[in-house]
Amino acid sequence: MSDKTSHDSDVSFIRALAELLNQNDLTELQVKRDYGENDSLNVRVSRAREVVQQVAMPQQSHPAPMAAAAPSPAAVPAAAANEDPASHPGAVTSPMVGTAYLQAEPGSPAFVTPGAQVKEGDTVLIIEAMKTMNQIPAPRSGTVKRILVEDGSPVEFGAPLMIIE
Numbered sequence: 705m706s707d708k709t710s711h712d713s714d715v716s717f718i719r720a721l722a723e724l725l726n727q728n729d730l731t732e733l734q735v736k737r738d739y740g741e742n743d744s745l746n747v748r749v750s751r752a753r754e755v756v757q758q759v760a761m762p763q764q765s766h767p768a769p770m771a772a773a774a775p776s777p778a779a780v781p782a783a784a785a786n787e788d789p790a791s792h793p794g795a796v797t798s799p800m801v802g803t804a805y806l807q808a809e810p811g812s813p814a815f816v817t818p819g820a821q822v823k824e825g826d827t828v829l830i831i832e833a834m835k836t837m838n839q840i841p842a843p844r845s846g847t848v849k850r851i852l853v854e855d856g857s858p859v860e861f862g863a864p865l866m867i868i869e
Contacts, residue, residue, distance in 0.1 A: 714745055721749045728834075731801065731860065789852050789864040796843060796866045798859045802833035806855040814855075820848045822868060829853075829865060842868060 721733050732750040739745070789795055798804070806814045806829050816828050822842040831838045849867040853859060 717745075718747055718749065721747060789850070789867060790862070792864070792867050794844075794846065794849065794867045794869040795864045796828065796840070796868055798831060798861055798863045798865055799840070800831055800833045800838065801861050802831040802838070802859060804853045804855070804857055804859045804865065805830040805832065805837075806851065806853075816848045816851070816866070818848055818851060822846065822848060828868075831859060840865070844868060 717737065721735060724730070724733065732748070734748040735746075737745040737747070790797065806816075808815070808830070815830075816822060816826075822828060823845045824842055826842045827839045828842050828848070829840050831840055846868045849869050851866045852864050853866070859865065
């Protein structure tokens with residue numbers, strides 16, 4: 705294959721990967737294409753995605769109905785409020801990219817709420833990835849301290865989902 709033909713083929717391949725990235729709402733794709741001994745193409749296609757980190761705090765004008773059951777944000781020490789939830793030893797992180805759901809279906813009760821006791825293996829939420837609903841089990845027994853994602857929000861691989869202590 706001539707160098708020009710190889711280059712055109714590689715460019716078409718990369719364009720096809722970029723199109724796949726957009727069509728499937730992915731943030732990154734990495735592929736290695738081997739042509740032969742000592743001849744390969746490594747491609748990593750990614751796109752920036754606006755990441756909005758939301759912290760659930762009751763608003764003063766609209767108090768949460770269960771505010772009495774959950775500790776108030778003022779009770780959390782300032783150092784803990786600024787701490788990265790992913791570095792918390794009780795953090796449950798996302799094993800995949802997808803959409804997080806806190807309940808089995810709209811209108812049904814949530815799998816867990818802050819303050820709930822869970823046993824290792826209990827389903828704490830669902831992540832939809834490629835039209836497949838993946839149950840996410842509690843990695844340990846304990847109490848759900850914080851839920852860090854909203855129902856229906858997109859999650860990245862390794863993103864903290866909740867804190868179980």
